[in-house]
Each structure stands twice: as C-alpha cells, then as structure tokens.
C-alpha cells in the first residue's frame with residue numbers, strides 16, 4: 334500500500350495568456366481532510382478540474398493508491414472513485430431534486446425509470462441531513478443554500494473514496510456548516526480522503542488536518558494545520574505579511590442621511606420583510622446581521638425597487654424618495670451589489686471591460702459614439718483598485734476565477750459613484766488579501782461621505798467594520814448595537830430570538 338491515496342505530480346495547465354498551474358504537487362492521505370488554500374486565481378479550482386477530468390493537464394501524473402491513472406473525462410474520474418462539488422452550482426433547475434441526484438444512474442423498473450423508488454431513495458439521503466428538503470420538488474424552487482446542500486448530498490451518494498469540495502460553505506448557513514463538518518469527519522473516519530477549498534480561515538482549524546498552499550499557479554508548501562499559525566498561512570498565500578486586516582475609522586452621531594420607515598414586502602404568504610425601520614448616518618457603515626433567511630437581502634431589494642408590491646417610506650437628505658425600479662434608485666444615488674452575483678450580476682459571456690462599465694455607459698457613450706479609450710480607462714481603474722486578476726480587459730468573465738468575478742462585480746458598482754452603497758455579502762468567496770482591500774475601499778468611501786449598508790453573515794467582519802449593527806430575525810429588526818457594545822454574543826442573542834423566547838416559555 335502506498336502512503337498516499339492520491340498523488341498529483343508536476344501538474345501543468347495553461348490557458349491563453351495564463352499559466353494556471355506550474356509543476357503543482359499535491360498529496361492526499363486516506364482518511365484526512367486536506368485544505369487547499371490560495372488567493373483568488375491561485376489555481377485551486379483548476380487543479381480540482383484536472384483531477385475531475387474537466388481539464389486535461391499538459392504535463393503531470395495522477396497516482397491513486399500507488400498506481401498511475403489516466404483521467405481524461407468526468408467518467409474516468411468517477412470510475413476512480415473521485416466525486417467533486419464544484420464552485421459553480423451545476424444542478425438542472427427544471428428537474429426535481431431526486432432526478433438531479435440520480436442523473437445518469439436512475440433506478441430502472443419494468444417501464445423505464447422507477448420514479449417512486451428514485452424519490453424514496455433520494456429522500457432517505459436528504460433526511461440523513463435533516464434538511465427539510467422534499468426530494469420531489471424542483472431545484473428551481475429551492476434557495477441557493479438548499480441547492481448547495483443537494484449538491485453535497487449528490488456528491489456523497491457516489492460512495493467515493495476521494496471527495497472534493499470547492500467552497501461548499503460559501504452560501505449555506507452556520508447550522509448547515511456544522512452538519513457538513515460532521516458528515517466530513519464521518520466520511521474521513523471511513524477512510525475517504527477529502528480535499529476542502531474555502532476562503533474562511535476559521536474553518537481550517539475546525540475541520541482540516543493538513544493544508545496545501547498555492548500561489549499564482551505554483552506549489553508553495555504543505556503544513557499540518559494544528560502546528561501552523563494563521564499568520565504563516567496567510568504569508569504563504571499572499572507572499573507577504575498582512576499587518577492590517579480590518580481598516581475602520583469608526584464614526585459616531587453624524588447626521589442622519591437615509592431613513593426607512595415601515596418597509597414591508599407586501600406579501601401575504603411567506604412574508605420576509607415586516608415593518609422594518611432603520612436609519613443610516615453620513616459616512617457610516619451600517620451592518621445587517623442575522624441568520625440566513627432573516628429577510629436582510631429582501632429588505633434591501635424592497636428599498637432598491639426590486640419588489641413589486643413593497644410598501645413603506647424611504648427618506649434621503651430629508652426628502653421622500655419614490656422608488657419603483659432599480660433605475661429610480663440609481664438616479665437617487667443608491668447602488669446595490671447583490672448577494673447572488675453568479676446568477677444576477679454578471680454578463681458571463683461578455684468581457685471584463687463590458688462588465689465593469691455597464692452601469693456607467695453614459696460616461697463614454699455620447700451621441701452613439703463609444704469612447705473606447707474612456708471605457709478602458711474606467712475598467713483599468715477598477716481592476717487596479719480591486720487588484721482583479723485577469724490576463725486582459727477583453728477576457729470573458731466566465732474564465733476568471735470565482736473570486737475575481739466577484740471583484741469585477743463590486744468594481745462595477747463602485748464606478749457608479751453612489752451616495753448610498755448597499756453591499757450584500759461583499760466578501761463571500763474573496764481571498765484574505767482581497768478582503769482586506771475591500772475593507773480599505775469601504776473605509777475610504779465613507780471618508781468621502783458615502784454611506785454603506787453591509788449585509789454579512791461573517792460576524793468578525795460585521796463586528797470590526799460596522800459602526801452600528803442592525804440584527805434581523807424572521808423579517809423584523811430585533812435590535813441595534815453600536816460598535817462600542819458589539820460582540821458575537823450580543824448579535825447571536827438578537828439573531829436567534831425565537832430560541833431565547835422558547836427557552837424562557
């Protein structure tokens with residue numbers, strides 16, 4: 334028996350203009366959870382796609398249980414016991430959960446696919462996670478978090494010996510994350526080797542045994558997580574020490590600039606926004622905390638003119654605003670960077686430059702003449718500001734790494750020069766270096782008088798960056814905490830109001 338379950342040796346893979354992997358080494362033991370760490374664009378997903386038969390490396394060798402194997406297709410990978418949860422969701426929206434789980438290996442009866450059996454088996458798998466997902470429902474009707482859990486259940490259902498998870502926790506709630514970690518530990522005990530990709534450093538210590546770091550497509554090193562300080566890992570990742578992570582010069586009691594009263598989504602069923610009132614002061618960063626599903630994104634959608642029947646009063650600079658659509662909102666100087674950027678935000682087949690400037694077209698299109706030089710200038714400015722990694726301004730956005738797509742998106746909204754910037758989970762999927770950059774940009778903007786609303790599920794980010802934090806639970810604001818009094822406990826208490834009441838009852 335070989336010491337390693339999987340060895341990837343001298344893996345090289347290029348794309349036009351990009352050396353995505355250069356002689357990368359990776360070794361996985363049976364029963365270990367091995368983190369793959371690196372900045373956006375470091376090559377993590379590419380390495381995983383080489384293992385999964387989606388990309389074929391120009392050079393290199395893959396060895397499983399001591400034997401060299403050839404993986405030229407997704408089927409080859411599956412035959413070698415490899416199962417992958419990709420960073421982008423790949424479920425078929427108009428099919429049921431069960432159909433998606435069993436795609437290509439449906440249980441057959443006398444008359445074709447045995448749908449009843451398929452749904453029953455899928456339901457059994459789902460119930461192991463206690464998710465409350467119905468195997469017969471369509472993917473289309475599930476939340477992103479639920480879709481993510483279906484992906485996970487599907488991947489595990491293959492009885493694989495190597496399981497790869499590319500940022501599985503980026504859109505699921507804390508409770509689901511804990512369940513996922515339990516499942517991972519369980520699988521590892523049964524000898525499965527797990528490769529885990531995440532930008533959440535705190536998860537490393539919680540669940541990973543060893544970690545391999547990539548930087549700019551090259552192998553930096555492998556360490557035992559428990560023996561390695563976080564600073565060291567960050568330095569390995571970004572090639573330098575990050576001395577300042579959160580940049581925030583807090584403000585207090587500046588004048589009220591923006592105010593919402595009695596915001597309501599107007600829905601009769603499944604109401605998500607219920608009599609929400611809050612205010613934002615000039616140059617403030619106002620955090621919105623709460624569990625997934627608390628109604629934070631929905632509240633902002635009402636304000637931004639995305640919810641048809643929403644009600645309530647919106648006041649800016651003492652004047653009441655009439656917002657019926659995002660165009661109205663933007664006219665008043667409000668910008669919203671949505672949470673689900675993959676689906677809502679980007680024109681995937683268009684270039685980086687198209688995506689960066691789509692919201693500010695008026696700045697370089699005059700009388701139907703496109704000022705290409707100006708378009709390039711704006712694009713370049715935000716690529717520089719955000720340190721977006723792209724081989725050129727003409728690169729199609731789908732070909733950027735996940736985190737870099739995110740940076741293009743945020744840059745685009747910064748280009749609109751908003752007075753009120755609403756950021757929904759701004760650092761999701763973004764590496765530590767880029768996070769620090771985004772925090773710095775936010776701090777800069779507020780100094781120029783911009784007010785920022787930041788929805789975030791990452792408590793450290795809320796605690797360190799926000800001047801005041803509103804906490805929501807079940808469509809309502811349950812409290813407001815200023816930066817001098819904020820703590821994890823204080824937020825969680827307000828975010829889980831129901832349990833607190835339940836206990837006292």
Ligand SMILES: Nc1ncnc2c1ncn2[C@@H]1O[C@H](COP(=O)(O)OP(=O)(O)OP(=O)(O)O)[C@@H](O)[C@H]1O
Nearest residue numbers: 348353373374375376377378379732733734735736
């Ligand atoms: N299909 C493709 N065509 C062209 N370039 C690509 C393609 N896929 C990836 N790249 C480039 O290869 C490099 C590595 O990308 P990769 O997706 O592996 O990064 P990553 O480490 O997964 O980053 P992230 O943390 O942002 O997901 C990036 O520079 C990216 O732009």
Ligand SMILES: [Mg+2]
Nearest residue numbers: 377378420735
């Ligand atoms: Mg990736």
